Amino acid sequence: MRALCYDPDAPAGLRLASTAGPAPGTGEALVAIRAIALNVGEITGLAERKQPGEVLGWDAAGVVVQPAADGSGPAAGARVVTFGWTGGWAELRAVSTADLAVVPAEVDLGAASTLPAAGVTALQGLRALGSVLGRRVLVTGSSGGVGRFAVQLAALAGAEVVASVASPGRAAGLAGLGATEIVAGLENLSTPVYGIMDLVGGPQLAEAFLHLESGGVVQIIGMASGEPVPLGERQRWGRSWRAETFMVSTPVGADLGYLIKLMAARKLDPQIGWRGEWDRAPEAARALLAREFTGRAVLDVTPTRGAS
Numbered sequence: 079m080r081a082l083c084y085d086p087d088a089p090a091g092l093r094l095a096s097t098a099g100p101a102p103g104t105g106e107a108l109v110a111i112r113a114i115a116l117n118v119g120e121i122t123g124l125a126e127r128k129q130p131g132e133v134l135g136w137d138a139a140g141v142v143v144q145p146a147a148d149g150s151g152p153a154a155g156a157r158v159v160t161f162g163w164t165g166g167w168a169e170l171r172a173v174s175t176a177d178l179a180v181v182p183a184e185v186d187l188g189a190a191s192t193l194p195a196a197g198v199t200a201l202q203g204l205r206a207l208g209s210v211l212g213r214r215v216l217v218t219g220s221s222g223g224v225g226r227f228a229v230q231l232a233a234l235a236g237a238e239v240v241a242s243v244a245s246p247g248r249a250a251g252l253a254g255l256g257a258t259e260i261v262a263g264l265e266n267l268s269t270p271v272y273g274i275m276d277l278v279g280g281p282q283l284a285e286a287f288l289h290l291e292s293g294g295v296v297q298i299i300g301m302a303s304g305e306p307v308p309l310g311e312r313q314r315w316g317r318s319w320r321a322e323t324f325m326v327s328t329p330v331g332a333d334l335g336y337l338i339k340l341m342a343a344r345k346l347d348p349q350i351g352w353r354g355e356w357d358r359a360p361e362a363a364r365a366l367l368a369r370e371f372t373g374r375a376v377l378d379v380t381p382t383r384g385a386s
Contacts, residue, residue, distance in 0.1 A: 081168035108144035135166030151175025161194035176329035200227035219277030349373030
């Protein structure tokens with residue numbers, strides 16, 4: 079089969095190459111992949127995390143060609159979205175049935191492929207804040223993949239959503255997703271917030287603490303800034319608040335199923351900002367890292383002649 083593998087000598091470290099197909103375990107389905115979505119976290123620092131020739135990819139959607147041997151999961155022919163920490167960017171993927179969800183016919187597989195890492199992170203991060211009904215929630219880094227899902231989900235949960243962006247040009251479309259206030263720089267926040275879903279870290283997170291209500295909650299989800307958080311006495315004293323470092327909980331099948339239902343009901347927009355064939359993966363990765371678009375990058379997988 080063909081797959082996108084790590085190659086330190088290839089553009090963006092990505093090469094479409096021939097490799098051995100996966101051997102499904104007892105509780106795994108074999109899926110013919112039709113679409114994949116890129117995340118910043120999986121295309122940065124490849125040299126430190128991957129071996130040459132390793133098949134990459136967290137997020138992928140396709141069609142079941144071989145059901146799990148233990149009888150779990152959907153039957154052959156089912157359209158599914160899948161998650162795993164590796165192996166998704168290939169013509170075939172073996173995936174635990176606990177980490178997939180059925181995709182109804184009305185949902186495009188490319189749209190579904192955007193959900194696993196970014197959508198589940200946003201959903202679980204919002205859930206960790208507790209009830210946000212009628213409360214103000216700040217989403218930093220809201221123009222990216224996780225951020226745009228977080229804005230939508232927080233609005234659906236009844237929050238008054240404040241979207242923070244790096245620059246006004248990154249704010250396009252956020253009001254339509256449910257943001258009631260959009261700020262470029264936290265000094266412009268109108269009133270304090272109950273919850274913060276932070277995707278940026280660094281000095282901006284330190285500033286965000288100053289805008290919390292007493293009893294507020296912070297979920298530290300990402301560190302897009304790559305900078306340390308310079309906490310001082312102003313952040314530590316004067317109010318009670320809780321800050322937690324967020325980690326995705328697996329398996330994610332149930333959460334994927336919930337997100338797919340929202341997408342099928344047109345309550346959740348995948349926000350695809352770049353789409354093309356998977357042989358353009360280096361181009362997509364470069365554009366994503368350069369922030370040339372907002373939202374998600376999706377690659378359509380064209381199967382080799384004769385493949386499933």
